[in-house]
Amino acid sequence: MHTKLSLSEIRADLNIISSTCTINPLSNDDQSKLIKDNSFPVKFVDLWLPDFVDVVKENVILKMQAWLNNLVVGVDNDWIMLCGPIGVCKTALATMMLKYSYCIMRNKKIRAMWQQQNPLVQDWNLVRFWSSYDVVKEHINNKDRFEGGKRAFILAIDDITKPSNDFYTEVLDQVLRYRELNCLPTILTSQVKSVGLGDTFPLPLCDLINGNSDEVRITGDSKRGG
Ligand SMILES: Nc1ncnc2c1ncn2[C@@H]1O[C@H](COP(=O)(O)OP(=O)(O)O)[C@@H](O)[C@H]1O
Ligand SMILES: [Mg+2]
Numbered sequence: 001m002h003t004k005l006s007l008s009e010i011r012a013d014l015n016i017i018s019s020t021c022t023i024n025p026l027s028n029d030d031q032s033k034l035i036k037d038n039s040f041p042v043k044f045v046d047l048w049l050p051d052f053v054d055v056v057k058e059n060v061i062l063k064m065q066a067w068l069n070n071l072v073v074g075v076d077n078d079w080i081m082l083c084g085p086i087g088v089c090k091t092a093l094a095t096m097m098l099k100y101s102y103c104i105m106r107n108k109k110i111r112a113m114w115q116q117q118n119p120l121v122q123d124w125n126l127v128r129f130w131s132s133y134d135v136v137k138e139h140i141n142n143k144d145r146f147e148g149g150k151r152a153f154i155l156a157i158d159d160i161t162k163p164s165n166d167f168y169t170e171v172l173d174q175v176l177r178y179r180e181l182n183c184l185p186t187i188l189t190s191q192v193k194s195v196g197l198g199d200t201f202p203l204p205l206c207d208l209i210n211g212n213s214d215e216v217r218i219t220g221d222s223k224r225g226g
Contacts, residue, residue: 038128041129080187081188087224094129094156098156105121118182128155136171156187158189161200176209
């Protein structure tokens with residue numbers, strides 16, 4: 001039997017993360033830079049893990065915490081695929097996870113540990129947030145930025161099944177295949193569960209996503225107002 005974690009317990013666990021790694025709250029300047037350079041969704045950038053305690057189920061919080069802890073101690077993570085209907089906070093969770101990841105990777109010791117395992121981890125290119133539409137937009141408009149996102153140490157792609165055309169599918173496949181090959185942590189969100197991806201994507205892309213991802217189902221009512 002699980003009892004719901006209290007906010008203070010979650011905070012205590014966050015302190016465990018922060019005792020091995022400095023998770024400084026971002027200064028206003030850092031936060032503005034994060035939004036600008038990495039395309040973070042502005043409206044979710046203030047949210048931290050404890051803000052989700054009363055919003056999503058405990059197993060989701062624990063999964064997120066475990067994933068972040070692995071990042072701190074240098075354990076390779078599966079990709080996260082946050083699945084669920086509209087309004088259950090997938091985009092907000094992905095933003096929060098990427099922001100923690102950024103804070104963790106700002107720690108020099110942790111970054112050095114990952115750089116030893118994976119020389120691709122570059123100080124200037126730690127995280128990137130893409131809406132699924134950004135995947136093709138960056139590919140077409142700015143090759144350097146596209147490559148920066150594809151190679152970012154941690155990349156989040158939001159609503160992966162949204163633009164369902166062949167070109168998107170091809171570019172997404174290219175990005176994810178690169179990330180699989182180079183063991184780069186990736187956070188995906190989707191309204192479609194892993195078993196249903198075949199309705200949108202060709203089999204090799206479904207296999208690529210499902211073979212690398214830990215599906216985290218978010219249930220409950222939409223949190224969108226109005
Ligand atoms: N931690 C939170 N606490 C309260 N409301 C939240 C939280 N995170 C997101 N929301 C609200 O929930 C709604 C849906 O969030 P969103 O992440 O866009 O969902 P999804 O991506 O699953 O459609 C938004 O209106 C947002 O403001
Ligand atoms: Mg969303």
